[in-house]
Amino acid sequence: MDILIRPEDESDFRNVEFLIREAFWDLYKPGCDEHLIAHNMRKSPDFVKELDYVACDGDIIVGNIIYSRAKVVNDENDEFEVLCMGPLGVLPSYQKKGIGSLLMNCSIEKARQLGYKAIFLFGNPEYYKRFGFRNTREYDIQTSSGENFDAFMALELYSGSLKQVSGKFFASGSFEVAEEELENFEKEFPHKTKHVTDTQLFH
Numbered sequence: 001m002d003i004l005i006r007p008e009d010e011s012d013f014r015n016v017e018f019l020i021r022e023a024f025w026d027l028y029k030p031g032c033d034e035h036l037i038a039h040n041m042r043k044s045p046d047f048v049k050e051l052d053y054v055a056c057d058g059d060i061i062v063g064n065i066i067y068s069r070a071k072v073v074n075d076e077n078d079e080f081e082v083l084c085m086g087p088l089g090v091l092p093s094y095q096k097k098g099i100g101s102l103l104m105n106c107s108i109e110k111a112r113q114l115g116y117k118a119i120f121l122f123g124n125p126e127y128y129k130r131f132g133f134r135n136t137r138e139y140d141i142q143t144s145s146g147e148n149f150d151a152f153m154a155l156e157l158y159s160g161s162l163k164q165v166s167g168k169f170f171a172s173g174s175f176e177v178a179e180e181e182l183e184n185f186e187k188e189f190p191h192k193t194k195h196v197t198d199t200q201l202f203h
Contacts, residue, residue, distance in 0.1 A: 001057060003099055005106045008052040008064065013042065016054060016064045016089075021189060023089035030194035033177040034087040036185045041068055046172035048083065050114060051107050055090070055099045063090040065103040067111070068174060070120060072141055074167035082154075083111055084171045085121040104131050108155070117161040120154045120169055128153055140166040 008016060017035040024032035041047050046068040055063030070084040085107070090099045108131060111119060120136070121128060133153040139162045142148055146168065156162050 001097065003062070003102060004056045005053055005102055006056065007050075008054045012054055012061060013039075015061050018189065019061055019064060019091055020087055020089040021192075022091055023095075024087065025192060026195050026197060026200070029200050030196050031186075031192070033182050034089065035189075036177055036182050037174055038064070038066055038087055039185065040177075041066060041172060041174040044068065044172055044174045046070070046174060051083070051110055053103055053107055055103055057094070062094040063099040063103055064088070065107050067107065067119075068172040070169060070171045072165050072167050072169050074165070078167075080117065080165045080167075082165075082169075083116050083119045085119050086123070088123075100127075101130075108157070112157045116157055117165065118154050118156050120152075120171075122151050123153065125150045125153060131155060136169070142168050144168050144170050 017039055020038050021032060021035040024034040026032070042052075048067045048069060051065070051067035053065050054061045065085065065088045067083050067085050070082050072080045072082055074080075085104075088100055088103060090103075108119065119133075120141075121133065125133075125135070133155045135148070135150065136142065136152050136154050137148045139154055141154065141162070143152060152169075154162065
């Protein structure tokens with residue numbers, strides 16, 4: 001399988017939203033909202049166009065990775081700009097073939113070249129630790145509500161880049177999705193039935 005990684009183009013947007021919807025459907029909750037997050041993020045000033053990549057198998061887009069600007073704010077109200085990764089989606093029929101890793105490695109290297117300090121994400125620790133991500137407790141950084149949990153992770157893009165950074169992490173507002181907005185957006189896609197499963201985090 002010859003997978004090409006290239007920057008996402010505006011003409012790819014709807015195909016990618018369909019892909020993300022397929023990748024996340026019923027994964028964390030019945031249905032999903034990640035395709036709407038991606039849609040809104042591209043219109044946000046937080047969107048980092050230089051880190052928006054697609055993975056292609058011939059003419060078919062099979063994966064996508066998106067980044068947005070985020071910040072860590074310390075007790076003195078000093079702000080530190082960082083990156084937030086996600087959504088990262090791969091078509092179900094192409095999962096477990098290393099495509100997510102290709103997208104991660106390519107974008108991490110590009111983020112380093114662009115001079116960013118660090119990447120934050122919410123994801124599976126077993127998967128992301130292979131790229132060097134560590135729990136944010138190690139950097140004295142919490143979520144905006146002051147929490148730490150295993151899925152909240154960070155990657156220093158150069159040695160000691162988070163040494164002087166601590167406080168609370170604030171992601172782009174694009175991650176906040178209103179139920180009514182999601183219902184309207186869903187009407188633009190083919191109907192899919194939502195299911196409740198035992199493995200979902202939110203029902």
